Amino acid sequence: MSQPLIIRSLRELRAQIWEWRGSGETIGYVPTMGALHEGHLSLIKISRQKASKTVASIYVNPAQFAPGEDFDSYPREEQSDIDKLTRAGCDLIYIPSSSLYANDHSTYIKVNGVGDGLETDHRPSFFEGVVLIVMKLLNRVAPDVAIFGEKDYQQLTIIRKMVRDMDIPVKIIGGPIARDAHGLALSSRNAYLDEDGLCTARQLNKILHRCARELAGELAGELAGSADIDESLTRAKADIIAAGFDSIDYLELVDSRSLAIITQTPFTKPARLLVVARYKGIRLLDNCAAG
Numbered sequence: 552m553s554q555p556l557i558i559r560s561l562r563e564l565r566a567q568i569w570e571w572r573g574s575g576e577t578i579g580y581v582p583t584m585g586a587l588h589e590g591h592l593s594l595i596k597i598s599r600q601k602a603s604k605t606v607a608s609i610y611v612n613p614a615q616f617a618p619g620e621d622f623d624s625y626p627r628e629e630q631s632d633i634d635k636l637t638r639a640g641c642d643l644i645y646i647p648s649s650s651l652y653a654n655d656h657s658t659y660i661k662v663n664g665v666g667d668g669l670e671t672d673h674r675p676s677f678f679e680g681v682v683l684i685v686m687k688l689l690n691r692v693a694p695d696v697a698i699f700g701e702k703d704y705q706q707l708t709i710i711r712k713m714v715r716d717m718d719i720p721v722k723i724i725g726g727p728i729a730r731d732a733h734g735l736a737l738s739s740r741n742a743y744l745d746e747d748g749l750c751t752a753r754q755l756n757k758i759l760h761r762c763a764r765e766l767a768g769e770l771a772g773e774l775a776g777s778a779d780i781d782e783s784l785t786r787a788k789a790d791i792i793a794a795g796f797d798s799i800d801y802l803e804l805v806d807s808r809s810l811a812i813i814t815q816t817p818f819t820k821p822a823r824l825l826v827v828a829r830y831k832g833i834r835l836l837d838n839c840a841a842g
């Protein structure tokens with residue numbers, strides 16, 4: 552097992568990327584906020600298949616946390632993250648030693664359309680922070696391909712749009728959602744769940760997938776009236792609350808590319824079912840294809 556380079560300064564990062572480029576290597580990149588799990592590592596695996604060198608970064612981005620959110624308590628596990636990335640075959644780990652934002656930072660990017668609604672209704676400045684850090688990190692690492700998880704489906708869609716709109720020379724690849732043995736989408740924030748919370752959280756993907764199959768018409772005959780989107784969503788929301796969640800930020804059927812909300816059947820495929828539910832203040836995101 553070879554040791555990855557651990558780089559903390561932009562100057563050294565650029566020098567290394569230049570050296571690799573000079574010798575004909577291609578660069579794959581996986582940005583993370585650390586507290587790594589198999590979901591992150593599955594993206595590293597994709598990067599290693601797509602490029603000859605893989606770079607991961609660990610940076611808890613203050614710009615995407617609103618006041619009162621968990622920026623201070625967000626899990627920080629640098630050494631175990633480095634060990635995991637080493638075992639996963641990462642070639643370079645970029646861990647910026649200081650804030651990536653100058654005190655007088657004043658440039659912001661807004662992605663309209665796919666950036667409106669859904670998450671934005673509940674975390675209004677979240678994507679502004681995400682887009683900013685992704686833009687900065689892509690400029691720093693300058694990879695050929697960058698891999699983002701489908702777990703954060705709206706985020707992935709926004710990043711694809713930004714890259715296209717801003718002519719950033721990188722190919723964006725979406726990695727499938729990694730789940731535990733019960734189907735729960737892996738997330739660094741799952742560590743906040745107590746035992747009951749974990750039981751509740753593990754119901755979410757089951758309710759979601761059942762609703763998606765119902766909407767896709769795969770359960771036709773099994774459930775009368777399954778083609779009614781509103782009815783299906785209402786039933787799934789009741790199941791989510793019955794499973795122990797406190798509230799639901801949203802459960803929506805959307806067009807997979809435009810993220811436009813679909814309310815009527817028949818609908819154009821591919822479509823995606825997106826959900827965010829809260830358990831004791833912990834937001835759990837999940838999504839799946841719905842035909």
Ligand code: AMP
Nearest residue numbers: 583584585590699700702703728729737
């Ligand atoms: P984060 O560290 O939460 O910012 O996530 C870094 C990257 O890992 C993002 O592209 C996420 O979408 C992705 N990711 C997080 N959880 C999963 C998962 N369960 N499966 C696949 N990708 C994931």
